[in-house]
Amino acid sequence: MWFMWPTSVQATMPELPEVETIRRQIAPRLDGALVLEAGSHPSAKFTPATEATGARFTMAGRRGKYLLLPLDDGRELVVHLGMTGQLRFRSGEPDDSDPYLRAWWRLTHADGAPEVLEFADVRRFGRLRVVPAGDYSSIPTLAAAGPEPWDPELTPHRFWELLGKSKRALKTHLLSQRPIAGVGNIYADEALWLSEINPKSTRLGKERAARLLDALRSVLQQGIDLGGTTLRDYRNAEGASGGNQHELLAYGRGGQPCLRCDEPLRSAQIDARTTTWCPRCQAR
DNA sequence: CCCAACTCCTGGGCGC
DNA sequence: TGCGCCCAGGAGTTGG
Structure with missing residues (x-):
């Protein structure tokens, strides 16, 4: 294969585009399925x-990186994939031979077809929770998450206001999920590079905030369109890799020339996370 | 309320 | 070749 994986990359964290890809795949298949056993x-x-046993799934939703799987009894199964979580359907029995199978739900559909929804997760950073529908008080990061990227109320001005509330490095702030929901390390670096904004910035003017919002929407939309970014672990609900890894412009390219200005990209830890940016185009 | 530091996990890259 | 060190990462938890 011609594509060289960045050697520093260990795994892909599912971010909004990866979770949305999975949501779209599982939603029609899960809708109406009764949980016989889990x-x-x-x-x-x-x-x-x-806790979902005996309830029926309805139409799957998503908030940021969280999958929201509503049940027909006023509750909701919330799924976070963590670093290596995968959801998939299987006919027949749960796969006992998979040492990383962490949860399963035996389902039956209205037409009587049996099926199993499986949650596999090598590193166990994922987690599951059943909560009263819409009540995320027991999941603080979800409860405090900022608007969805395409929320019509997320105007450039509103985004600027949301960013203004922190004096932490912009990169850290974005990863907190509070200014906007669903952005992780990959898409944050991509959007910052695209908008030519330094990840250590602490305050953005309105114009740069607007540019960053545009860039975030652009990289997230491209991620969705290409079915997500697969560096190693990420697979969609059908077991297939995404295509966005071939389009990365900044993430994982530390030391390589900037695709705009040829300056070698820099990599450093910000908030204990590897961050890559162009010291020339993204100067402070 | 906010934030920094620590914690959870494991495969695989790498040095020796 | 094989052993063992250590990194990667989102978000929950804890303590200030």
């Missing part, structure tokens, strides 16, 4: 899976 790994991160 099981999980003993960790408290996964045991809530069994």
Whole structure:
């Protein structure tokens, strides 16, 4: 294969485009399915899976990086994929041979077809929770998440206001999910590069905030259109890789020339996360 | 309320 | 070849 994986990259964290890709795939198949039985790994991160037993799934939603799987009894199964979480359907029995299977739900559809929804997660950074529908008070990051990127109320001015509330580095602020929901390390670096904004900035003017919002929407939309970014672990609900890894302009390119100005891109840790940017185009 | 530091996990890259 | 060190990362938790 001609594509060289950045050696520093260990895994792909599912961000908004990856989660949205999975949501679109599982939603029609899950809608109306009755949970006959469920099981999980003993960790408290996964045991809530069994609380869905006896309920029927309705149409899957998403908020940021969280999958929202509403049940027909006024509750909701919230799924976070963490770093390596994968959802998939299987006919027949749960796959006992997979050591990384963390939860499963045996389903039956209105037409009587049996099926299993499986949640596999090598590193166990994912987690599951059953909550009263729409009540995210027990999931603080979700409860405090900023607007969805395409929320019509997220105007450039509103985004500028949301950014203004922190004096932390912009990169850290974006990853907190509070100014906008669903952005992780990859799409943050891509959007900052695209909008030519330094990741360590602490205050943005209105014009740069507007540019950053445009860039975020652009990179997230491209990610969705290409079915997500697969560096190693990410697979969609059908087991397929995404295509956005071939389009990355900044993430994972530390030391390589900037595609705008040829200056070598810099990499450094910001808030314990690798960040790559162009010291010339993205100067402070 | 806010934030920094710590924690959770494991495969695989790498040095020796 | 094989062993063992250590990194990557989102978000929950804890403590200030």
